Amino acid sequence: MKQVPARTRIVVGNWKMNPVAGGDAKKIVATLKKKLQRASVPVVVVPPAIHLEVVRSLVKKPFSLGVQDVHQAEKGAFTGSISAAMAYGYGARYAILGHSERRRAGETNDDVGEKVRVTLGQGMTPIICVGETERDHAGRFYSFVETEIREALRGVSRAQVANVIVAYEPVWAISTGDGRGQTATPEHAHEMKLFIQKVLVALYGRTIGLRVPVLYGGSVNPGNAEELMAHGDIDGFLVGGASLKPDEFTTIVRAVEAHK
Ligand code: PGA
Numbered sequence: 001m002k003q004v005p006a007r008t009r010i011v012v013g014n015w016k017m018n019p020v021a022g023g024d025a026k027k028i029v030a031t032l033k034k035k036l037q038r039a040s041v042p043v044v045v046v047p048p049a050i051h052l053e054v055v056r057s058l059v060k061k062p063f064s065l066g067v068q069d070v071h072q073a074e075k076g077a078f079t080g081s082i083s084a085a086m087a088y089g090y091g092a093r094y095a096i097l098g099h100s101e102r103r104r105a106g107e108t109n110d111d112v113g114e115k116v117r118v119t120l121g122q123g124m125t126p127i128i129c130v131g132e133t134e135r136d137h138a139g140r141f142y143s144f145v146e147t148e149i150r151e152a153l154r155g156v157s158r159a160q161v162a163n164v165i166v167a168y169e170p171v172w173a174i175s176t177g178d179g180r181g182q183t184a185t186p187e188h189a190h191e192m193k194l195f196i197q198k199v200l201v202a203l204y205g206r207t208i209g210l211r212v213p214v215l216y217g218g219s220v221n222p223g224n225a226e227e228l229m230a231h232g233d234i235d236g237f238l239v240g241g242a243s244l245k246p247d248e249f250t251t252i253v254r255a256v257e258a259h260k
Contacts, residue, residue, distance in 0.1 A: 008213050009260050010165065010236040011253050012044040012127060013243025014068065014096055025051040029058045031246040036062065040257050041236065044094050044127075045243075049082050052090040059091065066094030066127070069102055072114040084115075084122040095119045096238070098129045098152060100171045109151035116152050120160050127238065128152045129217070130196070131169040142195055149199050158208050165213045166200070167238040168192050173218030175241045183224065186231035189216040193234050222248050225255035 019025055025047050036043060039062045046066035047055055059065050071081035084095060097119065098112035112128065119126040130148040132141035149166065156164065170192075173184040193214045201209035216228055217238030228234065236256045242248040 007211060007235050009041045009256050010044065010213055010215065011041060011249075011256050012066065012094070012096070012165075012167070012215065012236070012238045013046060013249055014099070014217075014238055014240050015045075015047045015244055016068070016101070016240060017048055018244055022051050022054040025055050026058065028244060028246060029055045029063075032249065033058060033060075033063070035246055035250040036253055038062075039253055041253065041260065043253055046094065046096055049087060049090075049092075052087065052092060056091040064093050065091045066096060067092040068096050068099070070095050070097070070115055070119060072111065072118055074118075084119050084124055088122050088124060092124065094125045094127055094165075096127045096129060096167075098148070100129065100131060100133075100169060100174060109148055112148070112152045113154045116164070117155055120156065120163060125163050125165060126152075127165045127167050127215070129167045129169050129238070131171050131218070133171040135170075135172070142192075145192065145195070146199050149196065150203070153203060158204050161200075161204055161208060161212060165215060166196055167215040167217050168196060168234075169217040169238060171218075175219045182219075184216070184218055186228050189228055189232035189234055193232065220252060222251035225252040226258070229255050229259040 042062050044064050044066045046068055049067050067087035070084040070087055071078050074083050074085050097115045116126045130145050132144050135141050170184050172182055196214050197210055200212050213235035215236045215238045216232055216234045220237045220239045221242050239252055
């Protein structure tokens with residue numbers, strides 16, 4: 001049997017619409033740099049696009065910059081939107097796509113697919129978010145996630161998929177700041193990771209399919225990161241709320257490093 005290469009471990013911090021001031025964005029990155037400049041796994045910082053420029057000069061290996069969404073078009077009459085080309089020009093090398101907070105605002109699987117193709121065409125890495133809103137006993141949420149993946153990857157070649165990351169974020173486990181986020185167990189994460197890999201292998205074959213990193217996201221914090229890594233067998237995290245708190249984020253990155 002052909003040997004499957006080790007998958008990359010990676011941690012992504014999705015700041016969402018925080019912080020308000022560019023100066024505070026700079027402070028967060030500066031603090032992270034002190035704590036994590038020798039981190040042995042790549043760390044992607046994803047501030048609001050308007051802060052890309054102020055943090056850009058601070059971002060050096062092991063850090064990279066990402067953007068929270070892109071528009072399908074390169075430019076044009078799309079009020080309020082940002083293109084992959086623009087974000088790239090300001091240093092973003094990753095794009096979070098299909099986040100549940102964008103899907104809730106009306107984004108469809110087709111939109112996500114287009115954005116994935118545009119992002120790859122720009123030489124950036126799409127971080128494709130998938131995940132069910134709720135779980136049903138019959139297990140229909142599996143086919144829901146499968147459809148999200150297949151449609152996001154429509155037209156993506158075997159060569160291109162080497163530059164794709166999938167993030168499993170069960171919507172019911174995402175912290176909303178009001179305490180509604182339930183906790184997914186490492187078993188939830190592990191089962192879905194295996195399922196996502198099965199879908200990727202069906203699409204791209206074993207060697208390529210198993211190389212795509214599968215992250216977990218949804219209320220990841222210093223208290224559950226270690227267990228999720230140890231028993232979830234995932235490749236890292238997409239962190240929301242805790243990514244704004246350098247101490248907490250550092251502990252999460254350490255948990256990923258410990259399971260390289
Ligand atoms: P959370 O967010 O870590 O605050 O739950 C994760 C996400 O929505 O990407």
